[in-house]
Amino acid sequence: MPQLNGGGGDDLGANDEMISFKDEGEQEEKISENVSAERDLDDVKSSLVNESENNSSSSDSEAERRPRTRPDSDVYEKTRDYFSEALRRQQDGGFFKSPHYPGYPFLMIPDLTNPYLSNGSLSPSARTYLQMKWPLLDVPGSAAIKDSRSPTPGHLSNKVPVVQHAHHVHPLTPLITYSNEHFSPGTPPSHLSPEILDPKTGIPRTPHPSELSPYYPLSPGAVGSIAHPLGWLMPQQGQHMYSIPPGGFRHPYPALAMNASMSSLVSSRFSPHMVTPPPHSLHQTGIPHPAIVSPAIKQEPSGDLSPSMHHKPLLFDKKPHIKKPLNAFMLYMKEMRAKVVAECTLKESAAINQILGRRWHSLSREEQAKYYELARKERQLHSQLYPGWSARDNYGKRKKRKRDNKPDSKPEGKSFLLLNFSIRNKKQCVQYLPSEKMCDSPASSHGSMLDSPATPSASLASPAAPAATHSEQAQPLSLTTKPEGRMHHHFSVLGKASGLSSSQSAHSTGTSGSSQPMTPILTRPIPFTSLPPSMLSPPSPFHQALHSHHALFQSQPLSLVTKPTE
DNA sequence: CCTCCTTTGAAGTCT
DNA sequence: AGACTTCAAAGGAGG
Structure with missing residues (x-):
């Protein structure tokens, strides 16, 4: 559970947050966007390279080698x-x-x-x-x-x-x-x-x-x-x-x-x-x-x-394939994808997902809580429907992925692949960059943003958070404690490479809430998704200040994309 | 046609 | 216990 703090993941999460904020400040200014973007891009690239170096062979057959526990029914x-x-x-x-x-x-x-x-x-x-x-x-x-x-x-x-x-x-x-x-x-x-x-x-x-x-x-x-x-x-x-x-x-x-x-x-x-x-x-x-x-x-x-x-x-x-229940973000994606696509000219899912990821982080806790709760229900229902099902059953059904490699191996073919992708992506993104920016800009200057709930705490109490899944323990507002901006997304790869799995970094017990207890304004993202596309405009300085982290998310990917190939 | 990309989160495996 | 991996959705792109 990403949002929860405390527990083992606390530190990681905290770190993330700190880093993220740091970056936020750096990126507040759009002018410097390119510069930082370049740096980030470099980082990302290098990280990608490093990452890709590592796991070449292992992942390959691993999943497929795994025994299928579940017999299939014709x-x-x-x-x-x-x-x-x-x-x-x-x-x-x-x-x-x-x-x-x-x-x-x-x-x-x-x-x-x-x-x-x-x-x-x-x-x-x-x-x-x-x-x-x-x-x-x-x-x-x-x-x-x-x-x-x-x-x-x-x-x-x-x-x-x-x-x-x-x-x-x-x-x-x-x-x-x-x-x-x-x-x-x-x-x-x-x-x-x-x-x-x-x-x-x-x-x-x-x-x-x-x-x-x-x-x-x-x-x-x-x-x-x-x-x-x-x-x-x-x-x-x-x-x-x-x-x-x-x-x-x-x-x-x-x-x-x-x-x-x-x-x-x-x-x-x-x-x-x-x-x-x-x-x-x-x-x-x-x-x-x-x-x-x-x-x-x-x-x-x-x-x-x-x-x-x-x-x-x-x-x-055919083997029956019982899909995993969707997590909160997936639910959000399903919901918002069409909207994003409509608002933007983006077509590539990878790009769309980046936007969605940023938007996700820009959501208020309450909003995220809805999705977490939905996801929780999903899992519950899923488990009810398929008591014997395990996520493991689906392992190997897909072709393995090559990402998320450890940083220590040397660059091989994979690095190339990743690098190429980023370049390719850049190219493509350039096309829709304008629209993406437009549609993606979060808080923007819409006045309604200011109306966003100032006090998360109350709502927090309500929705269950992404809590311990199976245990379904009380999910006290894990959401509330969730750090809004995580390095994670802009350095998702890095984060993963560093062993910062999303779940790990995020998991926390709502109770401890040590770290990111909703800091009132700055930490609290203004949900921009509610804004009509037309209302989405470049964030005013005020909003930027309020939600600098949004700016971070916004600018990063875009800048990466727009940046001339290095 | 298949895989990758990308995102977050859940849950699995591995050490 | 922590680190790491896989899969869930989506659809364009590339091999």
Whole structure:
């Protein structure tokens, strides 16, 4: 957990922060940007070289050599198809029209459905994975944000948004559930209300009367209360768990929400195949999790599950691939990528990710907390769905990566590769540099920035932080303590090379909070993501002062890019 | 077609 | 326990 301080990672984190701040000061002036950038570039390059020197052979086969613990089920794909088909059919005649998303449940909001249709940038399965889950998730984070008592200004809640639909990029992301506006029409089911006491953390989730209602446009009285099997999803007693629309049950993970009362309902909608006890990889519930992705499906861009796709024999021999649950940043990326792409002319994901990384750091703690909380839920749900799954299962599924090498070996082919990349990158970045700058400039001079919550502390209490994952211990505001700017990103490679893994450096126990306890202004980034693109302009001196670290992030990559090849 | 790049974070393995 | 590695998303680029 990045944000947490204390513990072993504390020192590292602290160091990072210090360094980062130092750099901030150095980079405050744009004029000197190039100079520093050059220096940084040199550093980065050298680091890259050093890094690349090291691990040539080891990583290669390592992952692949690893034994696969999990036996694969041939039936998985088949079953999955059945599910897809069945679900698709359901939806065809269902409440919402989003035929393309079989697993897509009640969370479907009319105006949000389109993006999911064919040309979304996200893989259907991936999208479905998250989207399907949201309905089940209670979102404390949202509560925190929406909570009037929270210092977080309303505009913050809009940040997670809805990415412009105009761009036909998939806007709907899990996080939209955090945004009031998205759900305004519907009434959130009470089961999603934050008014839950976290079973593990014991942290009460502040309920909001106004929020207790509907997240989904479901007819309240249709089905009645449904007890949720997952403890952390359990709403308080007396509240309606799930309202099922008369038209049909759309729960992404029916089994999760299924109890005696609704089992019949669900079962009636599922083909016998679906009820068939799944083999290993299929979740015990019999419901395929979106995280499970077969290569074939994974690559299927359209997300359209045409009938022809189902029942493909070849799927039988595919190994089910259960993806890792997305972490907070990944969730953020999914959410914001389209937006960034829309705002900028950037197309290369690497560049986009750099921007996203900076933006991520520029997010307020509250905002990050939302994502951390979402990620936590993701992991929880994932673990619920796939009790036996381990991240290790996916090791070796990808071709190994060559980065993150130790600095001590000598430069070999890899160095070249990295170097080349940086050069190439520069070239490319030059193209979109202007727009990137524009869109990427964080705080900018928008007045709204000033309105950003001045006091993080309160909100901090709310969302769980990226806490000990599995243990799910109380995640006391790890987020709050998280250092806003880390050297990490601009020297991500260095950081990694130095053994500063993100998690390590970041991990901290919220309690100790020794180091970076939200320093009021300077440490607190102004969330610029909430700003409309048009509002994004070069930061005023004032804002720069306030958020010099932003400037750091901004200028660095760009300068690197723009800098003439050395 | 496959891999890399890039980002952060989680979780794995290794020492 | 700490260091290190892999994977998660994404899509252009390069081999």
